Amino acid sequence: MKLPFRPALLATMCLAAYGAHAGALTVQVSDSAGKPLADAVVVVDAEGGVAMPRVLTPGQIEQRGLKFLPLVTVIQTGSRVSFPNNDKVKHHIYSFSPAKKFDQKLYSGVTAAPQVFEKAGLVVLGCNIHDRMVSYVKVVDSPYFAKTDAAGVARIEVPAAGKYTVTAWHYQMSGAIAEQSVALRSEAPSALSFKLPLKPPPIGADAQSN
Template sequence: MFGTTAAAAAALTVQVTAGESATAADAVVYLESAAGQALPKLGRPAQIEQKGRAFLPVVTVVQTGASISFPNNDTVRHQVYSFSPAKVFELKLYSGAGGEPLLFDKPGTVIIGCNIHDKMSAYIQVVDTPYFAKTDTTGKAVIDNLPAGKYNLKVWYRTIPPGTPVPEQAVTFAGTDAAIAFSLNKK
């Protein structure tokens, strides 16, 4: 039911809003199997660059089992860390490549910072599905190559307090291109 083939897979466009007229840029949209079936493990690697005393991008999403590298392309050294339950780590002061990529093997939100530059922070959302996307500046995300099936659509946004359940809704996807609106302010 969840194998992807060119004939059976299509795209789901999700428009995320954070208020009556506010769009939710950099929200993470992902689909989990409603039946609890195992989904393919793709584990595509990612990169979070340090440049201009900032992490780029500010929000990254990866599937559980993916590795992330943290190259320092800045003019100063950084010491990247996280105390988040999904991934605790510390990369000692460095510049350049920064060593081996780190494996993110637990789902959840990872907040990263720099011990040297307190204003530097970023978010990593680790999800147990290959069906995810990040919204653009207009709040739109497109999940491609999605096979037909029943899913739970979940949306993570950095303004959701830690420990708060991620908003979700049931979605039946017919295997043809479709669009859905998702409001983070549902009561």
């Protein structure tokens, strides 16, 4: 009997082929004063040019309350992101970022087609109708990534054996992306911490929460 094709099963097989044993990496991200940072993006890349599996999980950024939710999204290169408008007014989404330029004309509901993000980098989204709306899409080549929670903690399951480069980024940080190297061992949990310097908030800026 021919079994049905299951994308989730294929993704699991790819991860298994890449590394049979998995280890947990816990990363604490805070600002220069030690305050935990939520919505920081932590990415783990294999060193030595090792090919990374592609596990494309669709993303979604909704518009609600004249905000993009979530404020920060992280996806693997090649993933699709949909933009449902759950407001009672129309929105017009755009991006001028080199990693993904697009212009989603005025619409409401779920009529906007998903966008495919095919190039790694940072994509900043805005709305032509509501200037204060902003969202950040971090597109990465690695399938091993996470956002920090309210306590500034990200937890990532990665193949344990080998050397990896771990990077941390926050939409308010100043300077280059922070980076550390770590040697992971089979089934042994590891922990790292980052302190990121932040830009001063713009005068009169309102914080947008997820």
